[in-house]
Amino acid sequence: MENLRNKNVLVVGLARTGLAVAEFLLDQGARVTITDHLPAEDLGSEADSALRLECSLALGGHPAELFTDADLIVVSPGVPLNLPQLQEARSKSVPIIGELELASRFLKLPIVAISGTNGKTTTTELVGDMINRSGQRVFVGGNIGNPLVNLLREKEDFEVAVVEVSSFQLDSMDTFHPQVAVLLNISEDHLDRYDSFSDYVESKCRLFSNQTADDIAVVPARDPLIGVRCTIRSRQLNFSLSKQSAHAYLESEQLVCRVMPGPVRRYDLRRWQLVGSHNQQNLMAAVLAATCMGAKPEAIQKTIDNFKPLPHRLELAHHWRGIRFYNDSKATNVDSVVRSLETFTAPIILLAGGRDKEGSYNPLTGLVRQRVKMLVLMGEARFRLAKTLGNLTCTVVVDDMEAAVPVALGAAAPGDVVLLSPACSSFDHYENYKARGDHFRSLVHKFTAMEVFDETPSCPWISAGRNKRKLNAHN
Numbered sequence: 001m002e003n004l005r006n007k008n009v010l011v012v013g014l015a016r017t018g019l020a021v022a023e024f025l026l027d028q029g030a031r032v033t034i035t036d037h038l039p040a041e042d043l044g045s046e047a048d049s050a051l052r053l054e055c056s057l058a059l060g061g062h063p064a065e066l067f068t069d070a071d072l073i074v075v076s077p078g079v080p081l082n083l084p085q086l087q088e089a090r091s092k093s094v095p096i097i098g099e100l101e102l103a104s105r106f107l108k109l110p111i112v113a114i115s116g117t118n119g120k121t122t123t124t125e126l127v128g129d130m131i132n133r134s135g136q137r138v139f140v141g142g143n144i145g146n147p148l149v150n151l152l153r154e155k156e157d158f159e160v161a162v163v164e165v166s167s168f169q170l171d172s173m174d175t176f177h178p179q180v181a182v183l184l185n186i187s188e189d190h191l192d193r194y195d196s197f198s199d200y201v202e203s204k205c206r207l208f209s210n211q212t213a214d215d216i217a218v219v220p221a222r223d224p225l226i227g228v229r230c231t232i233r234s235r236q237l238n239f240s241l242s243k244q245s246a247h248a249y250l251e252s253e254q255l256v257c258r259v260m261p262g263p264v265r266r267y268d269l270r271r272w273q274l275v276g277s278h279n280q281q282n283l284m285a286a287v288l289a290a291t292c293m294g295a296k297p298e299a300i301q302k303t304i305d306n307f308k309p310l311p312h313r314l315e316l317a318h319h320w321r322g323i324r325f326y327n328d329s330k331a332t333n334v335d336s337v338v339r340s341l342e343t344f345t346a347p348i349i350l351l352a353g354g355r356d357k358e359g360s361y362n363p364l365t366g367l368v369r370q371r372v373k374m375l376v377l378m379g380e381a382r383f384r385l386a387k388t389l390g391n392l393t394c395t396v397v398v399d400d401m402e403a404a405v406p407v408a409l410g411a412a413a414p415g416d417v418v419l420l421s422p423a424c425s426s427f428d429h430y431e432n433y434k435a436r437g438d439h440f441r442s443l444v445h446k447f448t449a450m451e452v453f454d455e456t457p458s459c460p461w462i463s464a465g466r467n468k469r470k471l472n473a474h475n
Helices: 016-027 045-051 064-068 084-091 099-104 120-133 148-153 167-171 197-208 277-292 297-306 334-343 362-371 382-389 401-411 433-450 465-473
Strands: 008-012 031-036 056-059 072-075 096-098 111-115 138-142 160-164 180-183 216-220 235-240 248-251 254-257 265-268 315-320 323-327 348-353 372-378 394-397 417-420
Touching: 008 016, 016 031, 016 045, 016 099, 016 148, 045 056, 064 084, 072 084, 072 099, 084 096, 096 099, 096 167, 099 148, 099 167, 111 120, 111 197, 111 277, 120 138, 120 160, 120 277, 120 297, 138 148, 148 160, 167 197, 180 197, 180 277, 216 277, 235 277, 248 277, 254 277, 265 297, 277 297, 277 334, 315 433, 323 433, 334 348, 334 362, 348 382, 348 401, 362 372, 362 382, 372 382, 372 401, 382 394, 401 433, 417 433
Parallel strands: 008 031, 008 072, 031 056, 072 096, 111 160, 111 180, 138 160, 180 216, 216 235, 235 248, 323 417, 348 372, 348 417, 372 394
Antiparallel strands: 248 254, 254 265, 315 323
């Protein structure tokens, strides 16, 4: 791996990560080929950028000979590792790694790696900001949108890397070794890619596989899944909303942190702007990780006081006539929606749906029954969602966001919360969750400005025989 010159390297997947990998490999003198199952016309600017590189392209399919003739294959996170061509290359002993693994083999600086089903990006940004405010030169990237391999091409001399790590990236790791590994939580997600939830859990636990007793693992206190399923040989620091024996916990309006050796630190939370107990947990994990990397207490407090909510994560998108509109488009799994619903005490009009990820919607039933005034279901998963949740509250099924927002406006009253928290991926109608969230925000502003909304439907709709038959016809 230290000498890639004149090696035949195949990069599978031409998105941002694939391009970054190809550019790095070319810098190393490798002979690079990029392949993607999509044709050039569907790849847009990525294809244009690839054409400007001095490499070969195989778009619109994956020629098998490219895989078996390669000296090394680097896969992008979105590429399933059970691809037949990859299986054939594996049988020929061709090394197959991911971008994260590739980059880590060339890095000489300490790594903070942050994973979990939910909260990864917020926690990654928090840790990076705390370390940066402490005067250290920190690279923040990974699954957050800036591939780790880009660090190797930066001219700046970084002192630490803080990276968000997805389960897909962990699947293709081998020697990746973070000095501080943070696993925030594990709940059902990506079951459209993994054979079982157990396989998904195993993937997340790989985060700790190369750590030693000299490293740090930051995990929730007494988590029944992480504690049982993950083998952790490093020193554990845990966080808890209430358990005062944890290394980080809440006490009144303070966050208490004790990492030995060192004094107990207390941080004021009165200016903390992010809503929800899940964000308090993200903050505790971030404080522990940043403290381990030498972040100064005053820098940590400044981050707590000034950190703004990230877009598409319980983002207040609009306030109109006493109604609050929240864009939570990043809530692409059920557990994330649970955390969002738990945040509000006001009546909620919940917009959900998209591309089904094949997990169970049952964990939502209690909160929908107790807190959701109306369900507006859309996208490919709308009928499956309605089958599980539609008899719990007033429920309306529509085709898409354009139809969902006027329905929500028609049902909303002063004091209500209109919440886009889909529990599904966005790929039925959008390029990504950001595009979905942007569309929701623009529609809310458009329809409130025009005062265009649908009359509140008679509920519960699912009790009507005609609608029951329609629902069953789609399942």
